[in-house]
Amino acid sequence: MTIFKNKTDLIAFVDTIKSDKKTLGFVPTMGALHQGHASLIIEGLKHNDFVAVSIFVNPTQFDNNEDLVKYPRTLDSDVELLSNISEERIIVYAPTVEDIYGNDVISTSFSYDGLEHEMEGRFRDGHFDGVGTIVKRLFEIVRPDNSYFGEKDFQQLMIIKKLVEKYNIPVKVNGCKIFRAKDGLAMSSRNTRLKPEYRAAAPFIYKTLNTAKEKFGTKSANAVTKWVTKQFAEHDLLELEYFIIADVKTLKTVKRKSNKKSYRAFIAVYADDIRLIDNIALN
Numbered sequence: 001m002t003i004f005k006n007k008t009d010l011i012a013f014v015d016t017i018k019s020d021k022k023t024l025g026f027v028p029t030m031g032a033l034h035q036g037h038a039s040l041i042i043e044g045l046k047h048n049d050f051v052a053v054s055i056f057v058n059p060t061q062f063d064n065n066e067d068l069v070k071y072p073r074t075l076d077s078d079v080e081l082l083s084n085i086s087e088e089r090i091i092v093y094a095p096t097v098e099d100i101y102g103n104d105v106i107s108t109s110f111s112y113d114g115l116e117h118e119m120e121g122r123f124r125d126g127h128f129d130g131v132g133t134i135v136k137r138l139f140e141i142v143r144p145d146n147s148y149f150g151e152k153d154f155q156q157l158m159i160i161k162k163l164v165e166k167y168n169i170p171v172k173v174n175g176c177k178i179f180r181a182k183d184g185l186a187m188s189s190r191n192t193r194l195k196p197e198y199r200a201a202a203p204f205i206y207k208t209l210n211t212a213k214e215k216f217g218t219k220s221a222n223a224v225t226k227w228v229t230k231q232f233a234e235h236d237l238l239e240l241e242y243f244i245i246a247d248v249k250t251l252k253t254v255k256r257k258s259n260k261k262s263y264r265a266f267i268a269v270y271a272d273d274i275r276l277i278d279n280i281a282l283n
Contacts, residue, residue: 001083003092006099007141013091014052014143022049026144026171028135031055031094032072033081036179036187040148041085043176052091052142053082059097060107061130072189093142100137107133112162118251119244119266120155120277131156132163139169147171152178152186154264154279155251178278180206186278198271201237205269208232209280212243212265216282221245221254221263232269241268241275245282 004010017024025044029037033055044051055078062068075094082090097105107129110116116128139147149157157175164173179187184206185199194202208231215224225243232240245254248262257263263282268275 001079001087001090001092003079003094005094005096007093007095010052010091010093010141017050018143023146024048024142024144025051026054026138026142026147027051028054028056028138028147028149030057030071030189031078032074032189032192033078034187034189034191036150036152038081038085039179040150040176041082041090043174044146044148045086045089048146050089050091051086052093052144054138054142055092055094056100056134056138058100058130058134059105060101060133061127063124063127070193072192093138100134108136110163112159112166115155115159115162115251118155118246118253119242120268123241123268128156128159131159135160136163136167136169139164139171144171146174148174148176150178151175152188152278154248154266158248158251184210186276188276190274190276193274194271198237198274201235202269202271202276204235204238205267205276205278206280209265209267209278213280213282216245216263216265221257224265228267237271239270241270243267248281 025048027040027044041051041053055075057071057073059068107126109129110132121128149160151157161173164171183203185202208228212224212228215227228243232238244266245263246252246266247254248264254263264279265282266279268277
């Protein structure tokens with residue numbers, strides 16, 4: 001497996017791929033890889049000759065510096081996981097902060113036509129500026145034909161699609177289904193930091209989302225939101241930060257349902273000091 005630590009060597013390698021008329025998929029990650037990441041990479045390998053995987057803990061998208069410091073960094077085990085998928089067709093880009101940002105580790109300010117002000121944008125100041133900064137930079141370095149993002153971060157997926165559209169970046173952005181553990185918990189690198197009792201409690205999130213989906217068929221969005229809020233208020237371990245039912249196109253909170261629109265429920269929950277997010281399509 002080819003591992004690049006700097007963009008100069010990676011760019012030269014990608015030039016070779018392009019000159020050979022080979023297609024390149026791309027899965028950007030912050031490492032601590034798990035089967036959710038693997039599912040994105042496998043999807044990329046189905047449709048491309050090669051798949052590049054970036055492993056980079058991006059400092060500009062953390063609004064909490066403690067979270068940045070604690071974020072797991074597991075390059076050796078990440079490479080091992082990737083090797084078990086494909087030795088020949090996966091390219092790893094594991095740069096330093098300096099290789100990406102030089103001496104100027106700051107975010108560019110982006111407008112995503114309002115998508116950035118909903119949900120996560122309300123609770124994580126500057127987060128989507130950081131996401132846009134690193135994804136745009138990685139797209140410019142890697143120059144993939146296709147990219148793959150999980151729907152667990154659905155708002156991020158929509159924002160990246162908007163970024164590509166507004167900046168005319170020549171890459172197709174593909175959303176992939178949420179990969180879940182057998183008990184329903186959405187796979188996340190943060191799950192490894194959950195204390196045992198909180199890991200045991202965490203599948204309650206997906207269970208609640210499924211019941212909310214059932215209720216949404218006959219009840220108003222407001223009634224479903226109140227029901228979910230009550231479930232978490234009565235839970236001993238999990239603390240609800242938000243539950244929102246939103247239009248999938250605008251991500252704005254729904255006030256009155258329409259048969260002509262598609263909706264999704266979004267949730268953020270604290271399990272001790274670990275923040276978990278999830279979502280589910282409602283119709």
